[in-house]
Amino acid sequence: xxxxxxxxxxxxxxxxxxxxxxxxxxxxxxxxxxxxxxxxxxxxxxxxxxxxxxxxxxxxxxxxxxxxxxxxxxxxxxxxxxxxxxxxxxxxxxxxxxxxxxxxxxxxxxxxxxxxxxxxxxxxxxxxxxxxxxxxxxxxxxxxxxxxxxxxxxxxxxxxxxxxxxxxxxxxxxxxxxxxxxxxxxxxxxxxxxxxxxxxxxxxxxxxxxxxxxxxxxxxxxxxxxxxxxxxxxxxxxxxxxxxxxxxxxxxxxxxxxxxxxxxxxxxxxxxxxxxxxxxxxxxxxxxxxxxxxxxxxxxxxxxxxxxxxxxxxxxxxxxxxxxxxxxxxxxxxxxxxxxxxxxxxxxxxxxxxxxxxxxxxxxxxxxxxxxxxxxxxxxxxxxxxxxxxxxxxxxxxxxxxxxxxxxxxxxxxxxxxxxxxxxxxxxxxxxxxxxxxxxxxxxxxxxxxxxxxxxxxxxx
Ligand SMILES: C[S@@+](CC[C@H](N)C(=O)[O-])C[C@H]1O[C@@H](n2cnc3c(N)ncnc32)[C@H](O)[C@@H]1O
Numbered sequence: 001x002x003x004x005x006x007x008x009x010x011x012x013x014x015x016x017x018x019x020x021x022x023x024x025x026x027x028x029x030x031x032x033x034x035x036x037x038x039x040x041x042x043x044x045x046x047x048x049x050x051x052x053x054x055x056x057x058x059x060x061x062x063x064x065x066x067x068x069x070x071x072x073x074x075x076x077x078x079x080x081x082x083x084x085x086x087x088x089x090x091x092x093x094x095x096x097x098x099x100x101x102x103x104x105x106x107x108x109x110x111x112x113x114x115x116x117x118x119x120x121x122x123x124x125x126x127x128x129x130x131x132x133x134x135x136x137x138x139x140x141x142x143x144x145x146x147x148x149x150x151x152x153x154x155x156x157x158x159x160x161x162x163x164x165x166x167x168x169x170x171x172x173x174x175x176x177x178x179x180x181x182x183x184x185x186x187x188x189x190x191x192x193x194x195x196x197x198x199x200x201x202x203x204x205x206x207x208x209x210x211x212x213x214x215x216x217x218x219x220x221x222x223x224x225x226x227x228x229x230x231x232x233x234x235x236x237x238x239x240x241x242x243x244x245x246x247x248x249x250x251x252x253x254x255x256x257x258x259x260x261x262x263x264x265x266x267x268x269x270x271x272x273x274x275x276x277x278x279x280x281x282x283x284x285x286x287x288x289x290x291x292x293x294x295x296x297x298x299x300x301x302x303x304x305x306x307x308x309x310x311x312x313x314x315x316x317x318x319x320x321x322x323x324x325x326x327x328x329x330x331x332x333x334x335x336x337x338x339x340x341x342x343x344x345x346x347x348x349x350x351x352x353x354x355x356x357x358x359x360x361x362x363x364x365x366x367x368x369x370x371x372x373x374x375x376x377x378x379x380x381x382x383x384x385x386x387x388x389x390x391x392x393x394x395x396x397x398x399x400x401x402x403x404x405x406x407x408x409x410x411x412x413x414x415x416x417x418x419x420x421x422x423x424x425x426x427x428x429x430x431x432x433x434x435x436x437x438x439x440x441x442x443x444x445x446x447x448x449x450x451x452x453x454x455x456x457x458x459x460x461x
Contacts, residue, residue, distance in 0.1 A: 083124055085122050089118055089119070089235060090121070093261045095264075095438060096261070097118065100119045107130070126318070146159050146160070163200075166208065168221065172212075174219045175200065175221050179192050179227065180226055192227060196223065196234065221237075238306065245259070246301070248357040251351075257286045259289075259300070261442060273291070274335040276339070276381070278384045287340075287386070289358045297330055387442075388419060427450055435452060437451070
């Protein structure tokens with residue numbers, strides 16, 4: 001392994017990456033997930049969130065007095081014109097709130113504050129599109145369209161009926177509604193979901209003579225109903241498929257990380273994109289591919305479709321301009337080596353396939369077959385960010401962790417070693433004292449990102 005060669009990619013062009021919502025150049029330079037460094041201690045909250053799949057559509061006719069007045073579709077308010085500002089919520093994996101806040105701040109967004117598993121901010125419509133394109137850590141970008149106190153399921157119906165959905169979609173679009181709740185006193189979330197859907201469909205049928213069909217698989221429009229103890233919020237989902245789906249992953253390997261969690265780990269680890277990065281349990285290559293995109297300034301959404309493209313009045317020319325601008329800023333060279341290895345040849349084949357689909361040439365990330373216990377870096381010290389195997393099999397293999405730790409202590413002096421694991425006893429298995437433990441969820445798994453500084457003293461002792 002060497003870091004002396006400049007690294008090239010198959011990607012597109014020359015300049016530094018751009019930022020969303022028109023911040024100045026200085027803000028742009030601070031933009032990427034990995035540079036979102038101001039990561040403080042994160043809060044862990046364990047409120048239950050119950051997400052329900054929408055039930056089969058069942059129409060309940062509303063009372064006549066609840067009907068909104070008929071309005072001709074031609075008088076729809078145009079969206080996003082003249083600086084209309086939207087209240088936005090971007091959910092993220094739990095534990096990445098601070099990092100997402102820092103990312104959105106660096107992107108130039110205003111009105112930021114952290115919420116449970118996400119961040120609130122304000123943006124004009126262009127800013128909403130750019131948040132989808134540029135955020136590496138968000139899972140979705142949700143625009144708040146209605147918010148009110150609710151005491152009964154019928155209040156949800158009324159709220160949905162008085163929300164001007166016709167600005168965004170109509171009978172020509174298909175629809176999906178999802179509901180989640182924290183501490184909501186409502187009896188049945190399925191019924192709440194149905195009430196929201198009925199309210200939306202009734203309004204559109206009254207205004208436009210027909211209602212959208214429900215499509216739970218590939219809907220054109222998605223609405224999220226969020227309930228808490230006293231209120232309901234209706235969000236328009238502008239992302240469509242979750243934002244961690246960048247479009248390059250076909251090959252999954254064993255227990256792959258979601259792409260936005262991988263980017264979040266790099267942010268929590270405070271990886272410097274000009275320094276080497278190793279992942280000795282790289283699996284399908286998620287951490288290193290995310291790292292390459294961060295270092296090159298490839299916007300994570302550059303090659304995928306978004307939900308907003310299928311909404312009414314989508315300005316495809318404006319969107320194309322935003323993407324053109326983003327593409328023109330992608331760098332062509334990496335400053336430092338990105339090196340992955342895995343004991344399983346199938347994982348390495350998957351990583352290579354993913355690298356290719358991520359439009360990265362073979363010299364951007366070096367993937368090799370190898371046992372982490374025997375890998376010796378031959379570049380200057382940098383970062384290890386890795387997601388080793390977990391589960392009963394590993395807990396029973398008592399020799400594995402001391403052997404890997406021995407390699408770290410002997411051959412990684414000066415490296416910052418960041419390990420995500422659901423095994424909260426990992427530091428004692430490694431006999432290493434972590435400098436920090438970041439609580440973070442990998443899906444439903446309560447994990448820690450353990451940060452170890454490999455200093456010479458540790459090896460001597
Ligand atoms: C949890 S998975 C990593 C998934 C990866 N982060 C991704 O997103 O695809 C753990 C990986 O460790 C690999 N592995 C298990 N034992 C190993 C060893 N001794 N040396 C290197 N890799 C090993 C497995 O093959 C597996 O791909």
